[in-house]
Amino acid sequence: MKIRLRLLPPLLALATLALPAGAAPSPQEILIASDAVRNPDFPFGLTNSLIEYRQGKQTDSSTLAIYSKADPNGGQFRSLVRYTAPARDANKLILFNGKDLWFYDPASKASIRLSPQQRLLGQASNGDVVTVNLARDYQATSAVEEDTQDGDRQTRRSHRLSLSASTPDATYARIDMWVDAASARPLKARFYSESGKLLKTAYYRRYQTVFGIQRPTETVIIDGLEPDWVTVMRYSDWVKREVPETWLQRDYLPRFKPE
Amino acid sequence: MRRPPACLAGLAMALLLGNGPLAAQDADLDALRLADAAPDEVHAPSDWRRFVELGLGGSQPRGGGDTRSNRRLSLDIQYDHALNRDWRVLVANRLDLSQPALRGSEEAINTLKEAYLSGRLQPDTLIDLGRINVRNGVALGYNPTDYFRAGAVRAAVSVSPASLKENRQGSVMLRGQHLWEGGSLSMLLSPGLARQPEPEGLNPDLGATNRQHRGLLTLSQKVAGFTPQLLVYQEEGRPTQFGFNLTGLVTDATVAYVESSAGRSPAQLSQAAPAFSPCRCSDWQNHLSAGLTHTTADKLSLTAEYHHNGGGLDEADWRRLRQGPLPLYGLYRQWAGSTQEMPTRRALFLYGVWQDALLPRLDLSAMHHVDLIDWSRRSWLEARYHVDRLEYAAQWLQHRGAPLSVFGALPETRSWQLSLRYFF
Numbered sequence: 001m002k003i004r005l006r007l008l009p010p011l012l013a014l015a016t017l018a019l020p021a022g023a024a025p026s027p028q029e030i031l032i033a034s035d036a037v038r039n040p041d042f043p044f045g046l047t048n049s050l051i052e053y054r055q056g057k058q059t060d061s062s063t064l065a066i067y068s069k070a071d072p073n074g075g076q077f078r079s080l081v082r083y084t085a086p087a088r089d090a091n092k093l094i095l096f097n098g099k100d101l102w103f104y105d106p107a108s109k110a111s112i113r114l115s116p117q118q119r120l121l122g123q124a125s126n127g128d129v130v131t132v133n134l135a136r137d138y139q140a141t142s143a144v145e146e147d148t149q150d151g152d153r154q155t156r157r158s159h160r161l162s163l164s165a166s167t168p169d170a171t172y173a174r175i176d177m178w179v180d181a182a183s184a185r186p187l188k189a190r191f192y193s194e195s196g197k198l199l200k201t202a203y204y205r206r207y208q209t210v211f212g213i214q215r216p217t218e219t220v221i222i223d224g225l226e227p228d229w230v231t232v233m234r235y236s237d238w239v240k241r242e243v244p245e246t247w248l249q250r251d252y253l254p255r256f257k258p259e
Numbered sequence: 260m261r262r263p264p265a266c267l268a269g270l271a272m273a274l275l276l277g278n279g280p281l282a283a284q285d286a287d288l289d290a291l292r293l294a295d296a297a298p299d300e301v302h303a304p305s306d307w308r309r310f311v312e313l314g315l316g317g318s319q320p321r322g323g324g325d326t327r328s329n330r331r332l333s334l335d336i337q338y339d340h341a342l343n344r345d346w347r348v349l350v351a352n353r354l355d356l357s358q359p360a361l362r363g364s365e366e367a368i369n370t371l372k373e374a375y376l377s378g379r380l381q382p383d384t385l386i387d388l389g390r391i392n393v394r395n396g397v398a399l400g401y402n403p404t405d406y407f408r409a410g411a412v413r414a415a416v417s418v419s420p421a422s423l424k425e426n427r428q429g430s431v432m433l434r435g436q437h438l439w440e441g442g443s444l445s446m447l448l449s450p451g452l453a454r455q456p457e458p459e460g461l462n463p464d465l466g467a468t469n470r471q472h473r474g475l476l477t478l479s480q481k482v483a484g485f486t487p488q489l490l491v492y493q494e495e496g497r498p499t500q501f502g503f504n505l506t507g508l509v510t511d512a513t514v515a516y517v518e519s520s521a522g523r524s525p526a527q528l529s530q531a532a533p534a535f536s537p538c539r540c541s542d543w544q545n546h547l548s549a550g551l552t553h554t555t556a557d558k559l560s561l562t563a564e565y566h567h568n569g570g571g572l573d574e575a576d577w578r579r580l581r582q583g584p585l586p587l588y589g590l591y592r593q594w595a596g597s598t599q600e601m602p603t604r605r606a607l608f609l610y611g612v613w614q615d616a617l618l619p620r621l622d623l624s625a626m627h628h629v630d631l632i633d634w635s636r637r638s639w640l641e642a643r644y645h646v647d648r649l650e651y652a653a654q655w656l657q658h659r660g661a662p663l664s665v666f667g668a669l670p671e672t673r674s675w676q677l678s679l680r681y682f683f
Contacts, residue, residue, distance in 0.1 A: 049299070049302075051297050056289075056293060059620065060620060063301055063302040065304065086645075087648055087682035087683075088650060091308060091337075091339065099508055100486075106308075107308070108424040110421075113516060115553075115554050116512075117555075118558075149284075153288070201283075203287070203291060205291075220290055220291060220294040222287060227283070227287075232293075232297045244383075245441075246382075246440060249438070249441060249479075249486070251442075251443040251445075252438055257341055
């Protein structure tokens with residue numbers, strides 16, 4: 001019964017996409033369905049391994065343990081991120097709670113308030129690393145059906161969604177996102193600045209069964225200005241777990257020790 | 260004259276533009292091929308963070324003379340181990356072997372930073388017992404609410420704010436904390452265990468950070484999107500101090516913060532040299548640090564901070580002290596150094612960090628500290644490059660100012676240091 005309940009939101013999302021032609025899903029509904037493929041709708045933990053390449057060569061890598069929980073007011077995810085590697089960053093923490101961002105270093109015992117602009121993980125922005133419900137911060141204004149190449153270089157029938165920022169919490173001014181027309185799987189996205197400059201491209205790949213449905217377990221991020229700057233993020237060790245509200249505040253950071 | 264074929268013109272245009280859709284598609288394919296071959300690198304969490312550091316440096320003494328060289332070997336460990344679901348043990352220790360000695364004649368200085376047991380009594384109620392490095396405050400260069408900083412730095416290996424915060428010993432205490440959604444209350448009691456600091460390098464030095472009975476109450480509560488922190492600090496034989504910390508987002512790239520402590524307190528000069536300044540009177544004093552940090556899209560973070568120390572000496576008193584008996588001046592500076600308190604009333608602190616500057620994994624930092632009473636200055640630059648388990652750093656420091664000014668009295672005018680750190 002538990003599994004059925006867990007599968008309910010993505011199944012409902014997919015059902016929305018499978019409506020008869022006369023009742024085609026709206027662009028926003030497609031976006032919501034795509035979010036449901038990427039994000040579990042319960043608190044969870046996972047491991048995110050990042051490898052960064054420049055000009056074809058590996059230049060950096062980190063491993064992060066991430067604990068996420070949706071905000072009951074608004075639905076956006078809040079996350080606690082703990083560095084596992086590299087050794088010099090081990091056990092440092094970052095708290096993402098909307099625009100309330102804190103960095104904690106156990107060596108100096110210092111909790112430092114961060115601005116959303118501060119990127120701590122190379123090219124990957126804060127929003128790339130932690131779970132984000134795009135439908136909460138963006139409005140999908142159009143959905144154009146077209147063929148596109150996915151991250152496995154396969155041609156897929158997709159909806160190209162045009163997203164524009166709808167809340168001040170949105171990281172990007174505009175996003176073009178390709179979502180598989182049949183399964184609502186996110187395939188790729190291009191992120192733009194306010195001036196229309198391409199900031200980055202992301203491919204969602206390595207679909208595997210996680211919590212009962214197929215979810216992407218890898219994101220490949222390509223820098224818009226320097227395309228040979230590539231970050232590969234892989235997600236593993238997904239686990240459904242409680243993330244107490246008390247964890248999601250500055251004063252808990254010195255206390256955090258995962259079980 | 261024949262016009263070039265349209266396809267050639269198109270090709271030329273594509274080459275000129277360079278980043279057209281075709282080029283983007285090719286770049287995407289290259290990136291995806293790279294990702295196909297990416298190894299599965301998942302590192303297991305560790306209870307340890309350990310490094311050894313080798314440092315070589317030199318300094319130019321004030322008043323001229325030969326450059327003095329120095330060398331240092333440091334071992335730093337941090338251990339955080341869960342004994343079971345509710346209890347954990349934390350230990351942090353640092354050993355510095357230096358020539359010449361960093362302090363007195365002690366070439367080996369050990370700093371037991373922390374050693375304590377932490378337990379969960381209830382899901383949201385926690386207790387700690389042992390030596391704990393309690394550090395409050397949101398500012399970078401001067402922390403009036405960091406009440407447990409006095410006497411904490413045993414071996415100052417760098418003037419960088421991060422190093423001064425990291426390389427210090429805690430105080431023995433019993434601490435309890437209760438958390439709730441959006442807030443917490445903590446209370447700690449730290450007993451006086453020894454009346455004098457122990458200068459021996461390997462001594463746990465209870466007298467440095469447990470000289471008096473002390474207590475601290477800290478309350479945080481989220482209110483209207485802000486989470487102010489209120490502190491009440493009591494030290495044996497001293498009036499109560501009240502602290503306040505607040506941060507806020509000005510824009511998506513700018514954080515503003517203010518940190519303040521206030522209360523009645525004896526004048527700093529009488530604290531430093533009771534025999535010279537016997538007045539036991541205490542006045543209301545305000546201590547404040549307020550600043551802004553702005554981060555650019557290129558990962559450059561710039562901080563400007565204003566420091567006000569209501570207990571510090573103003574222009575007239577500072578001039579009088581500098582022109583007075585040298586032993587009194589020396590006692591005052593020694594006290595200010597050990598308590599990490601500002602000798603004068605006002606200062607400006609500028610700090611910049613540029614992550615991945617010029618090339619990946621290279622971090623450049625710069626600090627400029629100006630005393631606004633005597634206009635002496637400290638400038639510091641650091642380049643830090645890391646690759647795998649190694650970290651290379653080069654630091655440069657300069658002090659400028661009139662004789663016996665805040666920075667002009669320090670024994671070195673310039674110094675540099677190269678260091679190599681290995682994490683294992």
